Amino acid sequence: MAYKITSKCISCKLCLSACPTGAIKIVDGLHWIDPNLCTNCDGTAYSVPQCAAGCPTCDGCIKERGDYWESWFATYNKLVTKLTKKEEYWDNWFNFYSQKFSEQIQKHQTSGIEA
Incomplete structure (x- = not known):
């Protein structure tokens, strides 16, 4: 289950450097997380997803629910x-x-x- 960037994103670009897999992209001025690259930071040195941990809005980056x-x-x-x-x-x-x-x-x- 990947993370997604919500409309509450303030485009501070902190998540770009925080993501260890490089899954965060900017498309047409909007931040976007590539679900094929996002691993929820599993298998990395981090215990929590870095996009959500580093987000200053606290809900600009949330876990995407499938169904x-x-x-x-x-x-x-x-x-x-x-x-x-x-x-x-x-x-x-x-x-x-x-x-x-x-x-x-x-x-x-x-x-x-x-x-």
Whole structure:
């Protein structure tokens, strides 16, 4: 998913020198990011896209969303990553509910035997 330059761009040209792949071009006086060259700065020394990090308007350069499902899965994967990093949370959850379930089964079995 590439980035795009919005209408809020003030044409300061900081992004031209910030882009490590040279994906930012000026066409007819407007800045444009070539999606074939934009790598979101993956595989570079940077942890965030430099066009967005260096933009003085903060929203002159934004991540371009493809379609609804691409956006949905990006959000889903981000949330799952947050949850799965909390291993003790899931261990505690499993232990608590498996204990409650076992207690209910034992209660049901003992009430069935007495009847």
